Every structure is written in structure tokens, then in C-alpha cells.
Amino acid sequence: MTSLTRRSLLMTAAATLWCWPRCDRAVFPSSPFELPSSAENAQRAIARRAEVPRVFSHFIEHHPPLAYAHCPSLCETTGGKIICAWYAGSHEGSKDVAVWMSDLDRTDSVADRPISSDAPVDRVPDSEHRTWSPPRVIVDREIAVDDLDRYLRKVGNAVVFADAQKRVWLVYVTTALGGWSGSSLNARCSLDGGATWQPSQRLSLSPFLNVSELVRAAPVRLESGEIGLPIYHECVGQFPEMLWLRPTSDRLTVTKTRLTGGRTFLQPAIVPLGPDRAVAYLRNVSPARRIDYQETTDGGFTWSPPRHLDLPNPNSSVAALRLSSGSVLIAFNDSASSRENLTLAVSLDGINDWKRIAVLDEQPKELFAYPYLIQATDGLIHLAYAWQMKKIRHVAFNEAWVERRLSGEDGSAGERQP
């Protein structure tokens, strides 16, 4: 074989190998955000007007208690069951930290037992409404090491969500080296609503040793069945990203895009406002101490530069949700310096004119952090957050309660919920 023939064959091989599409290659989704249809929205609006304002709350507790519980997330599975996943252990980052799960069966919930909006959240006796199942471990260090066949030091933040096929996914953080900036993301799938879990899958998302990708906020669903999961990077730079997930059987195919670069923003909470339009609310680590926001008009691929909202942020996570009225509800720490309160506020357009509707918790020198909001198919809004970093508090309310608080009919809009 002549040199020219040999070279020609090798060149053809190289070009073919690199240019031939891989059958399992990840692709960026090009589908609009999944939103309730206008008919669904109209139905919800009618139901909202007829609804009695309801609010209830309870704690998800460990028996025996654990010293540290943090970063809850919620999702609704088949039959309206609400799942909560969080991590807990002796302290943050310890080797005994595990991701725990508990579920609230809709049939047992107080949704069937309306409470007047006058009933204060924290006066509802917990014992009366404690319907969360006893917490159980779904991932700990040993399970993750066993699944991933490699050394791991600790597990951390986790987010649980369901896809269009009602498979439940858990995306969780592990680290092998260093602090949280050395984190990598992993995924586990449950095909039976969280009862049993498939082995974990490592997600490769960063060229730099595949480290420094973390998860915190709720995902957004696309009409195609794909999922946009907000994540963030913490090593050297601190910036928000969007992870695009395509669920296939019990695995995820991933790609990602960036919201903004730099060293200032973390933990984006994304709220779709239209098929291609969404707002991302950002935790701000800069001295500005304001929640920042970014907007997209192309389905989350490009975002406007971050701008300040008229809400403070003590370098803490926020959660947000679009209500059926089109308003945006946000749960945040209403302070520029501490996480001593957890507050709800509503804005008509999600950017301007925020009205505080309730303070759910407030206590000096305590921490109420990492809120997570979802709206179930029955219209009930579920909020979970770390209560004094010792247990997880769950508060549920309906849109009628939000409207009552917003209108100030009970004379308490913006005041602490007694």
C-alpha cells in the first residue's frame, strides 16, 4: 500500500469517526416549556374562587432525631402522592449524611380537612396532621460508592422530581475531594414512585475533573418530556447553569447551557411564564445583598444579564412558583444579613411590585433556609424548608389562601402569620 493510499484511508477514517453521529449522543432540546393550558388555567381560576382558603403545616422528623437536616425538595408522583427528599446527618458534610425520603399520601392529607385561613400556621397541632411516612434512606455514602464503583467522601444536596412517564428521579451531589466546590452530580431513578431505586448514574458535566456542579432548585418540564434542571458551579467561578435532561428508561442523557458567568450567582430558581419565556431568580453571593433575576425568551438557551429585584437576599437560596393567576409566588429570607425568617411574597409580573403576604417563620439567631415550592395537580401549593437546620418543615396552602393574604381581607397581609 502506498503512502498516499494509507494516508487517504486514515484521513477518511478520522473524518468518519468524528463526524458520524453517535446514536446515544446528547442533543439540546428545542421544545417549549410545559405550562398548564388556558382551559386548565380557567378551570383552576374557577376552582380558586370557589375554594375555601386552606393552610396547614407539619414537620418531617427523624426518630431518633438527627442533628442536621437540610435542603428539602418535593415532587408529586402517581396518585397525587407528595414525596420529600432532603439530606440529614450529624453535621453538614459528615460521612454519615444520607439523602432521606418521606411521602405524604394525598388521601390521608389534611387537604380533605379544610382549615380556615384564620387558623394560624403554627397553631395547627402537628400531631393532628402528621401524615408523612417515617423517613427512610435512599442514598448514603455506602450506597453511592456501591453504585458508582469509586471513592466518595460525602453526599449532599438532592432534588427529587418526576418526569412525564411518572418515573421519579433523584439528582444528588457527591464529593470525593475538598468541600462542596468539589461536587459532582449523580442520578437515580425509581420506576415505582420512590419505593425502590435503580443504581446511580454519574453525570459528566464539567471538563475540570468533572467537579463543581451542584443542584438545588426545582426543575422545569418541557412539552417534549425533557426536563430543564437548574444547577450551579462553585469552583473558582460561581454561576448558574441549566442542565437539560432527556430521560430514557432508567438513565438520563444530559447537556447544559449557562445562564451567566462570573463569581456572583448561585442556585437559580426558574419559573416559566410562557412557552419560551421564563425568569430565573438567583442567590446573590456579592455584597449587593439583593435577589437578582434573569429572563429568557428563547426557551432557556440565552438569558438577559442579571438585574436586582427589589427583594433582599442574605446569600441564601430562594424558591419561586407561577400561580394559575399568572402571578409569581416567591419564598425567601426577607433580610440582607440573616436567614432568621422565611417569607412569602407575590408579584403580578414576577419582577416588579412584590407584596409580602406572610412570614412563615421568624426567630432571632435561628436559620430557616432552602425553601422549595411545587404546586400539585389538585392546586395545593407545597412548601418545604430547613427549619433551624434540624428538621424539615412542610407548609401547604391553596391559591385562595394566597389571594386572601394578598387582598389583606384577614387584615394580615405582609404580617407574620401568627
Added chain:
Amino acid sequence: MIDWCYPLLVWALILGASTRGVQVLFRGLGPRWLPLLACAATFAPVRGLPLGRWLHGYNANFSIPLVAVLLGVILKPWLKRPLFNEQTDRASCWFGCVAGMSLYPVALGLGPFDLYSVGWQWPGVACVAAILAVFLIWRENSFGLVLLAAGVAWQVGCLESDNAWDYLVDPLYVALSFIGLILLLRQAARKQKPEAPSSSTKLSAAVSNGS
């Protein structure tokens, strides 16, 4: 399965090449087969897993050019001539430096665009890799074959990652490329430096000047 074995192989090469590096540093310390023993240690079971799989926790995605560099280091004592010639080394070092400098600052947060995400797109990094591989093979530079091998690995899915960047560069390879490039440039500078005039030349110059 292949993405389970591949990191094991790379960790074996890393341990082997490190041992070989220590041997060179200490002028032939230990027998010639010591690097091979170090390679074999990667497969030793530790609490039910090969040692290399435990090490895998620290880095999942080693690139194909790194494998080529490590193979070159380990096989050197057994081969009559180096696995890669100077021209290939130079191409490898320049590629590692340029790719690393383009990718890492952006991936770590410089600017609003993430160059790493291009590795999932087509035509993206894969297309650039194809063009570069074709060019180098045409120029009979063996680094083109390394890029061809990276294409094979990408199609087979040797790494946990689907991103084409991960098949082409990794932090260890980029670091080695920088070191290699500095050594190559220093070597080139030495070659270009004019030789110091000898005493006989000085004498003849003095004679011709009439001093």
C-alpha cells in the same frame, strides 16, 4: 462495560508512568520492570474493588492524548526508538496548551458562554477534531493517529462523558503539555543560540585586526 474498564487502564498507565518518572529522576532506580509492577497494582482488589476504581473517584474522564503520552513514557525502555517523534510531541504539546487555554478559563466562569457545551453539539468540537486529524495525517504527523484513536473512543463511548471535549483534553494532559512545551521551547532556544567563539577564533580575529 468499556467505560468501567477504561479509567482502570488509564490509572494503571498513570501509576506506571509516575514510577518510570521517578526512575529517570533517580537515574535508573530499581529494575526496568518496576513501572509494569506499578501498572499491575492498579488491578489489586481493595475492599471488593480494583484500586484503580477507587482512584476513579478523583477523575472520571481521562483523554485519549493523555493515554498516548503515558504509553510513550512507559514503553520507552522497551522500544528501539520513541513511540512518538519530536514532531508528534510538538503537535501534542501545542494541541494540549491551546485546547486547555481555550476551554478551562471559560469553563470556570469567564464570560457568559460555555465553550464546553459545544462538545455536545454537532458540528462542534467533533468537527474541529476531524479537520485537525485529517490535516495532521496528511502531514504524516502521528498525533493525527492519536486524534483518530480519540474518534474511535468517542464512538465506542470509552468515557462516562458524551462530550467530545473530554476525549481530547483533560487537566493532567494539559498540565503535561505545558511542561512539555516549555522543555521543547528551551531545547529549540539552545539549538538556535550561536556557539561561543573558541580561543583560536579570538586569536585569528585579533591577528586580522592587527592588535
